[in-house]
Amino acid sequence: MADALLETKSLFKRFGGLVATDNLTIAIRPGEIHALIGPNGAGKSTAVAQLSGQLAPTAGHILFEGRDITRMRMPTRARLGIARSFQITSVLKDFTTLDNVALSVQAHQGHSFRFWKNARKDPTLRDPASLLLNELGLGPRADVITAELSHGEQRQLEIAMALAGDPRVLLLDEPMAGMGPEESTQMVTFLKNLKGSRAMLLVEHDMDAVFALADRITVLVYGRAIATGTPEEIRANAEVRDAYLGADDMVA
Amino acid sequence: MSLDIRSWGVREIFNFLLITILALVPVYSWMSGNTFIITLVTRALVYAIAAMSLNLIMGYGGLVSFGHAMFLGIGGYAAGIMAFHGNTNGLLQFPLAFFVAGLFAMIIGALSLRTRGVYFIMITLAFAQMVYFAGVGLEAYGADDGMTLSRRSRLGPIDLADRNQLYLFCLAVLLFTVWMMGRIVNSRFGMVLRGAKSNETRMLALGFPVFRYRLAAFTMAGAWCGIAGALMANQAAFVSPAMMHWVQSGDLIVIVVMGGINSLFGPVYGALAFIIVEHQLSVWLKDTWQLVFGPMIVLLALFARNGLDDLFKLMGGRKDGRDG
Ligand SMILES: Nc1ncnc2c1ncn2[C@@H]1O[C@H](COP(=O)(O)OP(=O)(O)O)[C@@H](O)[C@H]1O
Numbered sequence: 001m002a003d004a005l006l007e008t009k010s011l012f013k014r015f016g017g018l019v020a021t022d023n024l025t026i027a028i029r030p031g032e033i034h035a036l037i038g039p040n041g042a043g044k045s046t047a048v049a050q051l052s053g054q055l056a057p058t059a060g061h062i063l064f065e066g067r068d069i070t071r072m073r074m075p076t077r078a079r080l081g082i083a084r085s086f087q088i089t090s091v092l093k094d095f096t097t098l099d100n101v102a103l104s105v106q107a108h109q110g111h112s113f114r115f116w117k118n119a120r121k122d123p124t125l126r127d128p129a130s131l132l133l134n135e136l137g138l139g140p141r142a143d144v145i146t147a148e149l150s151h152g153e154q155r156q157l158e159i160a161m162a163l164a165g166d167p168r169v170l171l172l173d174e175p176m177a178g179m180g181p182e183e184s185t186q187m188v189t190f191l192k193n194l195k196g197s198r199a200m201l202l203v204e205h206d207m208d209a210v211f212a213l214a215d216r217i218t219v220l221v222y223g224r225a226i227a228t229g230t231p232e233e234i235r236a237n238a239e240v241r242d243a244y245l246g247a248d249d250m251v252a
Numbered sequence: 253m254s255l256d257i258r259s260w261g262v263r264e265i266f267n268f269l270l271i272t273i274l275a276l277v278p279v280y281s282w283m284s285g286n287t288f289i290i291t292l293v294t295r296a297l298v299y300a301i302a303a304m305s306l307n308l309i310m311g312y313g314g315l316v317s318f319g320h321a322m323f324l325g326i327g328g329y330a331a332g333i334m335a336f337h338g339n340t341n342g343l344l345q346f347p348l349a350f351f352v353a354g355l356f357a358m359i360i361g362a363l364s365l366r367t368r369g370v371y372f373i374m375i376t377l378a379f380a381q382m383v384y385f386a387g388v389g390l391e392a393y394g395a396d397d398g399m400t401l402s403r404r405s406r407l408g409p410i411d412l413a414d415r416n417q418l419y420l421f422c423l424a425v426l427l428f429t430v431w432m433m434g435r436i437v438n439s440r441f442g443m444v445l446r447g448a449k450s451n452e453t454r455m456l457a458l459g460f461p462v463f464r465y466r467l468a469a470f471t472m473a474g475a476w477c478g479i480a481g482a483l484m485a486n487q488a489a490f491v492s493p494a495m496m497h498w499v500q501s502g503d504l505i506v507i508v509v510m511g512g513i514n515s516l517f518g519p520v521y522g523a524l525a526f527i528i529v530e531h532q533l534s535v536w537l538k539d540t541w542q543l544v545f546g547p548m549i550v551l552l553a554l555f556a557r558n559g560l561d562d563l564f565k566l567m568g569g570r571k572d573g574r575d576g
């Protein structure tokens with residue numbers, strides 16, 4: 001128990017008759033990259049939504065450092081250190097790249113009932129944000145309105161925003177979705193460098209990326225976890241191969 | 253507006269001209285003997301202050317309240333009722349208007365801000381109608397006829413019964429409002445408010461409890477509109493439920509949209525244009541002016557969605573549309 005940072009216990013989520021999360025028990029350990037894979041509609045995003053507090057589970061529990069956070073709301077969880085990115089890019093489109101990251105920094109500096117000082121000229125917000133953008137290679141795009149960023153750049157910004165609050169655990173929902181091969185490789189390298197410094201739940205379709213990054217993998221099918229193990233164990237698992245990896249488009 | 257003249261664009265030059273012209277209105281009025289213009293522009297200034305308070309939640313927060321005029325009424329009645337009971341000390345009337353309107357805004361905001369979009373528009377309208385009918389029910393204070401203020405406010409050495417002093421006081425409040433709003437929308441609080449307009453889910457995921465910030469903004473906007481209401485009571489020396497009629501709320505929205513959402517000075521242009529056009533049309537067309545004014549507003553909403561902002565951009569103003 002104690003070795004899990006973020007975990008679910010017998011989690012269920014029903015949408016009417018559809019069971020999108022079916023008795024899911026999964027643990028993300030400190031420092032590990034835990035990949036969550038499965039075919040489209042398996043319930044990966046739904047699981048991320050419940051972990052982040054965006055969706056309330058129908059039944060079951062979510063624990064963070066052993067503490068029950070099932071009913072805790074999304075902003076509170078974020079401030080505790082559970083950060084996420086979205087499968088469908090979700091950034092503040094009318095703001096600059098730097099504004100986006102600076103707001104994420106701001107979210108972790110106590111309340112924002114501060115009405116007087118200009119936030120755009122506040123070095124305690126701008127400096128860490130700039131630093132992070134430079135690390136991600138987005139530095140030159142800092143002052144561009146994010147609506148004008150390329151898709152790949154917006155995906156990188158998603159990660160930057162999730163990282164800006166120095167989270168304990170990162171929930172990444174298909175961070176490479178829609179990226180070109182070059183950008184994907186760059187992202188894999190970046191995530192590899194992050195590895196060990198913080199725990200990650202990585203939802204990803206790109207099996208090369210998953211097997212390159214993950215310490216452990218959980219395979220989800222119809223909301224159910226059919227296997228959890230190291231990449232080698234998952235590769236060797238007959239049930240997984242039948243249910244999922246067997247499909248041509250998924251084989252690495 | 254930066255004080256460094258070299259950095260000014262078209263927008264800043266216009267703003268500077270506008271302030272200069274507004275400051276010269278009493279001089280012109282005195283030299284020409286035209287006292288009507290000062291009354292007309294005072295009215296526009298009061299509308300501008302009210303519209304700026306609405307702009308905080310609507311322009312920067314994305315919350316289209318269709319009941320904002322209720323705070324004009326509440327502020328107006330707060331001042332008016334005190335005057336009715338013989339207290340015309342503005343140093344008490346204005347804070348009372350501020351706090352009572354703010355209190356109403358806090359309660360109504362707490363209930364309304366749980367809804368979104370059209371539902372928010374409808375529920376704010378419904379609350380405004382409730383307050384409107386409460387005003388109609390104030391038998392002691394003139395019911396639906398309203399009541400005349402026997403005496404306008406005094407604030408220390410300032411006597412609002414004097415036309416010029418009232419004008420300059422309204423202008424001072426307006427300039428203070430522009431400055432204050434400029435600070436607020438660019439502060440951390442303002443960034444949260446604007447971020448939530450842009451992408452609420454993202455702001456929640458970043459760790460901002462959006463509801464709280466919106467409620468604070470709604471309360472501040474209501475309280476500040478209460479000040480505008482107390483000014484309006486002084487301007488007309490009269491308060492009535494008509495101050496918070498839904499048409500009045502609609503007018504405030506039109507003023508904000510005309511001036512260009514997301515711009516600090518926008519509501520000032522919007523209010524001046526609104527009041528002047530309204531007045532001229534009623535002079536030229538007598539009873540039928542509304543038949544022309546209504547369609548004009550609709551056309552404006554359809555074709556110039558960013559109001560005067562679009563005009564400034566056409567004229568080479570800054571492109572960012574951020575603050576200014
Ligand atoms: N808000 C919702 N309402 C109804 N059904 C939903 C909702 N969100 C997801 N689903 C359904 O739940 C299932 C799992 O979806 P999702 O978690 O997005 O899958 P994945 O991310 O693994 O592709 C799908 O069948 C999807 O249609």
Ligand SMILES: [Mg+2]
Nearest residue numbers: 044045046087
């Ligand atoms: Mg998904």
